[in-house]
Amino acid sequence: MNALSVQKVSKVYNKTVQALQDITLEIREGELFGLVGPDGAGKSTLFNILTTLLLPDGGDIQILGMDLIDDYKAVRQVIGYLPGTFSLYPDLSVKENLDFFAVMYKSDIEANMDLIRPIWRQIEPFSKRKAGKLSGGMKQKLALCCALIHRPRILFLDEPTTGVDPVSRKEFWEILQTIRTQGITVLVSTPYMDEATLCDRIALIQNGKILGIDTPDAIMKQFRGSLYTFRSADIFSLLNAMKQCPLRCNYYPYGEHCHIAFYEDMEKAMPQFLQFLEEQHQEHGEIKAIQPSIEDCFIEIVKMNSHE
Amino acid sequence: MNSIEVDHLTKKFGDFTAVNEISFQVKEGEIFGFLGANGAGKTTAIKMMSGLLQPTSGTAIVAGYDVVTQPKLIKRNIGYMSQRFSLYNDLTVFENMQLFGTIYKIPRKELKKRIMDSLAALDMTKQANLLVHSIPLGWKQKLAFATAILHKPKIVFLDEPTSGVDPIVRREFWNLIYETASTGVTILVTTHYMDEAEYCHRISIMADGNIRLLGTPEELKQQVGVNTINDVFVEYVKH
Structure with a gap:
């Protein structure tokens, strides 16, 4: 009931x-x-x-x-x-x-x-x-x-x-x-x-x-993007650089890490992204695929709604 | 150079010691996270550092002035934004900024220019003539921050600026904090969101009037042997 x-x-x-x-x-x-x-x-x-x-x-x-x-x-x-x-x-x-x-x-x-x-x-x-x-x-x-x-x-x-x-x-x-x-x-x-x-x-x-x-x-489980996390030497500089990123993605700081949700075919996109970081002289740690948290989901849903 | 030098700062209310001989320094342009449990003494310490409350003993030098002997000069040289929304709902966006700017004696022409520049930076030029009560909370928080730095203070105290704010606006707010700090302004910020603690250059954790831990987020996690600042906090502030 x-x-x-x-x-x-x-x-x-x-x-x-x-x-x-x-x-x-x-x-x-x-x-x-x-x-x-x-x-x-x-x-x-x-x-x-x-x-x-x-x-x-x-x-x-x-x-x-x-x-x-x-x-x-x-x-x-x-x-x-x-x-x-x-x-x-x-x-x-x-x-x-x-x-x-x-x-x-x-x-x-x-x-x-x-x-x-x-x-x-x-x-x-x-x-x-x-x-x-x-x-x-x-x-x-x-x-x-x-x-x-x-x-x-x-x-x-x-x-x-x-x-x-x-x-x-x-x-x-x-x-x-x-x-x-x-x-x-x-x-x-x-x-x-x-x-x-x-x-x-x-x-x-x-x-x-x-x-x-x-x-x-x-x-x-309904998260649509491919979510990755990594550390950056200077997160403020990274976020600024990301404005130039040609890939379809959402990026945001997440505690000590940066989270990026890509809306791309990752086999092609990841090499492009790595190249982009290098061109921008962004030092970064290992880029790992992770499961989203509720906060990641909330951010995705709100961003999608604001684009519709 | 240090913007804030706190030395054995103490406040007692009768028998109760709210702040117990705390000592720390904050460097120019640093983002310093001032964490602690509810009732740990954070607000009392911030009131003393901003010249609003006289310490029982100890000293603090803020923006080059002594909190005991020069509280008025401190107030002129710091910005402050409280956890409760601190603008006037029945004034427009522009009027709110004008009011605070006038209180800080910014010359009229200069003030108008600063307000327009500040609103342009927030992408809020179109909202200048809207009443504050009609704009969304996230904008209000950003506006309150812009208003708190309108008189170009050397130090800004932010007391739970993101409480209750959504995850996207919280991050926009931290972007503002980073931008402001990168111009040499010192930021002392309190928060209950432990992910935000990770964005600070250094943090301190207060409990029962004492500073229990102080260092970069990385140092504290290593020292305690855990992976997140949340775990550090829970470990050190058990009730």
């Missing part, structure tokens, strides 16, 4: 800004689904619609068999929402915030403690501290407890790791993995492409449109 079915949902702000355009996606029960895209892609607008806070202009949304708009009160009982901005009460203590959310949802903290215990254990030592005085990572953990305390069947997480350091990001994703073992469907958005591989399926979204929906593996 689908936990969530979104059909052709659109949203226009102020009659001019098309925030979402014909969004269609289905999320299965128990799935960890990632919405991957940059700021301004429309992720938060979609979250606000799915959590009954904003009306779409058109389209149809079913959540656990209920109509999102007609049954919005019932929908609110079965969803949990962690918004993109810190939305707890900074002047209430950690424990008071949790109590508050439990009371609002008429939920019993003790009865649901098994669900939140792994997370709660980490913030319990600070239970008397005001929520506003917690560090960023701790705030997120408290917000997650508050979003889970009524044992929702679907959890919405809007960019829970934006601006979060790599260690805390890793911890947060470990927590998400434990939540889904409880049978809770999770929809999470992120601008970090590496997090996409931790999801069952992902939707790549940009400018209010979905560019593709599939498992991370399947998306990586």
Whole structure:
């Protein structure tokens, strides 16, 4: 059964800004689904619609068999929402915030403690501290407890790791993995492409449109170019030189390496490329064929769309 | 020559030591990645280096001026761009640049020329009269950067300039950083994207107010015995 079915949902702000355009996606029960895209892609607008806070202009949304708009009160009982901005009460203590959310949802903290215990254990030592005085990572953990305390069947997480350091990001994703073992469907958005591989399926979204929906593996298999990586002595000089390259390719820095996706017959193109590098006096390391990452796929899809 | 010389720089808030005797130098034209966990003390250190916050002890010489005795001169000689978008949404692209240029006392005629040159370099001449709130985030970030260097500072501090930005614009932004550094401007940049750390000439990693590691990306990876800066980071900033 689908936990969530979104059909052709659109949203226009102020009659001019098309925030979402014909969004269609289905999320299965128990799935960890990632919405991957940059700021301004429309992720938060979609979250606000799915959590009954904003009306779409058109389209149809079913959540656990209920109509999102007609049954919005019932929908609110079965969803949990962690918004993109810190939305707890900074002047209430950690424990008071949790109590508050439990009371609002008429939920019993003790009865649901098994669900939140792994997370709660980490913030319990600070239970008397005001929520506003917690560090960023701790705030997120408290917000997650508050979003889970009524044992929702679907959890919405809007960019829970934006601006979060790599260690805390890793911890947060470990927590998400434990939540889904409880049978809770999770929809999470992120601008970090590496997090996409931790999801069952992902939707790549940009400018209010979905560019593709599939498992991370399947998306990586759809990569059309032949992808190569190498080191360069001076990557800035290399990127400048590449502007003159006669071959059909996308090139971009990728950490300490340069990635090049060729859209050519490589048997002919590679000798040409090597010759080009030599003519341009570009020193380089070994040029290796590699499998694309989700980030490579996102770049390819966006570049292809902008050329169409 | 060094653009930034930090010597035992310390900031305490009551009993809490936010920055604990950090020392490092940044060379002219260098791209220096200032990494660390959330709450490690990066922002406090940047505030001290930019003359916004007085240190509890220690010194820092930035662009040739002392942060303790000459904070005003430092502010005039540095550029700063914060993680939160720092332009005015209800002003046009041109007006935003005009406002910042005027604050830095760039003569009117000269200012107009610099703005037009800067917009041409960004390929944004046509957008000069658009309200900032109507342009895409990636353009805003590039515009904020161009605005931060309009008064030709010797050093630019960039505090998470690419947070939430898409992979293509992140790379365009780094291209701007490279171009700017190649003209001799020193860049100190913070980021949570570890692939961007690889683009820096040198990086430091802060945790709990201390600089735990400092060197070129290559040196740090060798020192820790791992293949990526992400692994270096995770190894050194375990909670």
